[in-house]
Amino acid sequence: MAPLDAPSSGLELLAEETAPVPAFSTGRARRRVRWWRGIVLVLTGAFFLVPIYAGLRFSFQGVDGHYSLSTLKELPKAQGFTAALWLSTKLAIATVVVAVLLMVPTTVYVHLRLPRLRRMMDVITVLPIVIPPIVLIAGVLAVAPLWLKATPYLLSLMYVILAMPFIYRSLDAGLLAIDLKTLSEASRSLGGRWYSTLLRVVLPNIRPALISAAVLTLAMVFGEYTMASLDLWTTVPVWIVQFNGAANGHIQIAAAMAGLVVTWVVLTVIVSLDRSQRRRARG
Amino acid sequence: METLEATAPTPDAPASGVGAGPGVRRRSWWRRLGPGAAIAPFLLYSALGIGIPTLGVLYYAFRGNNGGWTTENVSAVVHGIYLIGFENSIKLALLTSIIPGILGVFVAYAIHTSRSQWLRRMTATASGVLANFGGVNLTFMFVATLGSTGVLTLWLAAIHINLTSLGFHLYTFSGVAVVYMYFQIPLMVLVITPALVGLRPSWREAAENMGASSWRYWRHVGIPVLMPSVLGGMLLLFGSAFAAYATAQSLTTGIIALSPIQIGNFINGNVFSNYQNIGYAIAFGMLVILAAVMVLYNYVQKRASRWLH
Numbered sequence: 050m051a052p053l054d055a056p057s058s059g060l061e062l063l064a065e066e067t068a069p070v071p072a073f074s075t076g077r078a079r080r081r082v083r084w085w086r087g088i089v090l091v092l093t094g095a096f097f098l099v100p101i102y103a104g105l106r107f108s109f110q111g112v113d114g115h116y117s118l119s120t121l122k123e124l125p126k127a128q129g130f131t132a133a134l135w136l137s138t139k140l141a142i143a144t145v146v147v148a149v150l151l152m153v154p155t156t157v158y159v160h161l162r163l164p165r166l167r168r169m170m171d172v173i174t175v176l177p178i179v180i181p182p183i184v185l186i187a188g189v190l191a192v193a194p195l196w197l198k199a200t201p202y203l204l205s206l207m208y209v210i211l212a213m214p215f216i217y218r219s220l221d222a223g224l225l226a227i228d229l230k231t232l233s234e235a236s237r238s239l240g241g242r243w244y245s246t247l248l249r250v251v252l253p254n255i256r257p258a259l260i261s262a263a264v265l266t267l268a269m270v271f272g273e274y275t276m277a278s279l280d281l282w283t284t285v286p287v288w289i290v291q292f293n294g295a296a297n298g299h300i301q302i303a304a305a306m307a308g309l310v311v312t313w314v315v316l317t318v319i320v321s322l323d324r325s326q327r328r329r330a331r332g
Numbered sequence: 333m334e335t336l337e338a339t340a341p342t343p344d345a346p347a348s349g350v351g352a353g354p355g356v357r358r359r360s361w362w363r364r365l366g367p368g369a370a371i372a373p374f375l376l377y378s379a380l381g382i383g384i385p386t387l388g389v390l391y392y393a394f395r396g397n398n399g400g401w402t403t404e405n406v407s408a409v410v411h412g413i414y415l416i417g418f419e420n421s422i423k424l425a426l427l428t429s430i431i432p433g434i435l436g437v438f439v440a441y442a443i444h445t446s447r448s449q450w451l452r453r454m455t456a457t458a459s460g461v462l463a464n465f466g467g468v469n470l471t472f473m474f475v476a477t478l479g480s481t482g483v484l485t486l487w488l489a490a491i492h493i494n495l496t497s498l499g500f501h502l503y504t505f506s507g508v509a510v511v512y513m514y515f516q517i518p519l520m521v522l523v524i525t526p527a528l529v530g531l532r533p534s535w536r537e538a539a540e541n542m543g544a545s546s547w548r549y550w551r552h553v554g555i556p557v558l559m560p561s562v563l564g565g566m567l568l569l570f571g572s573a574f575a576a577y578a579t580a581q582s583l584t585t586g587i588i589a590l591s592p593i594q595i596g597n598f599i600n601g602n603v604f605s606n607y608q609n610i611g612y613a614i615a616f617g618m619l620v621i622l623a624a625v626m627v628l629y630n631y632v633q634k635r636a637s638r639w640l641h
Contacts, residue, residue: 085438085442086442086445086446089438089439089442090439090442090443090451093435093439093517096513096514096517097458097462097514099477099483099484100473100474100476100477100484100514101473102483103473103476103477103482103483103484104472104473104476104477106476106483107476107483151373151374151377152374154370155370155371155373155374158370158371159371162370163371166371173375173378173382176378176382177382178571179571179622179623179626180382180386180619180622181574181575181576181577181592181618181622182575182577183575183577183592183595183596183615183618184385184386184389184575184595184615184618184619185382185385185386186385186599187385187389187595187598187599187611187612187615188384188385188386188387188388188389188612188615189381189385189388190599191385191388191389191392191612192384192385192388206381207381209377209381210377210378210381210382213378265464268464268465269464272465272467272468272469273467273578274467274468274577274578274581274582275577275578275581275596278578278581278596279596279599279600286467286468286469286578286582287468289468289469289472290468290471290582298475301472301475302472302473302475302476304472305468305469305470305471305472305473306469306472306473306476308469309465309469309470309473312461312465312469313461316460316461316464317457317461320456320457320460320461321457
């Protein structure tokens with residue numbers, strides 16, 4: 050490949066000749082790796098991209114086969130969609146409010162005063178991952194009092210539980226990244242009360258962690274089907290399943306794709322922001 | 333604890349201050365309560381939201397039709413259709429943890445060894461996003477892809493491949509398995525990437541310096557070091573597939589015999605059984621299996637941390 054008259058290339062050739070075995074084997078291994086890497090990545094890429102393409106194509110294609118925005122325009126007018134969207138929105142807001150009020154003070158307090166309990170927090174907040182939502186909702190519907198079962202906000206209360214794992218992990222990582230002890234001591238030595246320390250010193254420092262936790266929670270609530278369908282509340286995912294697809298199946302797919310695309314875009318932005326934040330903190 | 337407090341010398345009550353006792357005790361109680369009080373709301377919430385429902389499931393799993401304790405529900409669950417439900421769920425979970433587990437390792441390795449920074453960053457983001465979102469939206473995306481008029485179905489029909497005649501049906505077991513791969517592979521990529529990062533290049537260089545071929549490096553170093561992490565990842569995938577309800581339910585409209593769907597049908601009242609509390613017994617069975625998975629997971633995690641981190 051390199052011109053033969055160049056001295057350096059001659060040296061390289063010589064080096065290869067003197068120690069042929071390792072150089073040859075690595076070279077071949079690397080080439081083989083690159084070759085199967087291409088196949089793996091193309092096949093995986095196809096597996097993940099073809100369904101997205103198919104979903105988008107159905108969303109932008111009317112039942113008559115022409116491409117237009119008609120399906121997306123019909124979506125808000127579809128029977129029951131706005132009611133479902135409004136219910137999901139209310140549940141999402143309630144969930145985020147309760148989750149933040151519950152998790153932020155607890156996590157900050159444990160970091161500041163009870164670091165020994167971090168292990169216990171880890172165990173408790175992993176439980177909602179271990180126990181399937183279907184089992185949790187079966188238990189909840191068996192033991193919850195009637196007045197609680199009569200309100201959709203029972204779902205919000207349970208969504209807080211489902212969100213605990215990632216909210217706690219996000220806040221935990223955010224709090225580990227800052228010097229919480231020094232910050233709070235500085236605030237207290239300047240006469241700050243605990244709540245002003247929390248609101249004006251700690252929270253601004255963990256804002257990225259808090260925002261990503263809140264967005265993940267919102268995305269979770271807008272996509273949650275198991276508990277909502279069994280508690281008989283028509284949130285957006287329940288509406289998508291119940292909608293009479295025989296009339297226009299494209300509407301269901303358009304609604305599903307709208308949900309996916311919004312979630313993907315928002316989460317991608319959050320993940321990238323999170324990464325640039327971390328890089329800045331490290332650098 | 334009480335004796336400790338009583339004997340602790342305090343300036344107010346030097347020796348036998350019986351009168352001062354309650355005051356001292358109340359203050360130290362308050363001090364002991366203080367830290368607890370701050371996390372009490374969280375503990376209470378967890379107890380009400382996780383503990384009580386779980387205990388409720390356990391309680392009703394062992395209650396008979398007319399009250400009283402019984403093991404009839406549980407023994408009914410390990411027979412007939414409910415046993416088939418467990419078998420199908422375990423089969424599905426094995427299938428969608430082993431195959432995506434292996435594929436996930438290859439994808440993660442291909443990306444990890446790639447020199448393209450862009451590719452690595454994009455896949456990390458995509459895995460984080462895709463791993464979290466199964467459910468209804470995914471179901472309908474696959475209806476557009478592999479349904480009877482789906483895009484891929486029509487493409488394949490154009491080259492004379494008929495998926496149905498090959499035994500693939502989107503709305504049955506095989507379809508559920510394919511759709512699960514869509515969140516299981518990214519999950520495996522997420523879980524295994526830290527282990528691949530922990531695989532030190534110096535190990536490979538050391539092996540090569542001693543004349544080991546690529547195959548021998550993997551056989552004696554790479555695979556043994558990665559194995560616990562791979563198994564741990566597969567156990568996580570197993571748990572996630574075993575517990576999943578939304579995707580399978582929305583895809584098959586509840587006709588497939590999987591344990592989570594049987595619980596759902598029970599809650600919806602679509603079940604006629606001699607045992608009123610059969611659903612709780614299925615839920616109890618799922619908890620037992622998941623507890624076993626967690627025990628195994630903790631074990632392989634310990635093995636994994638021996639070489640990595």
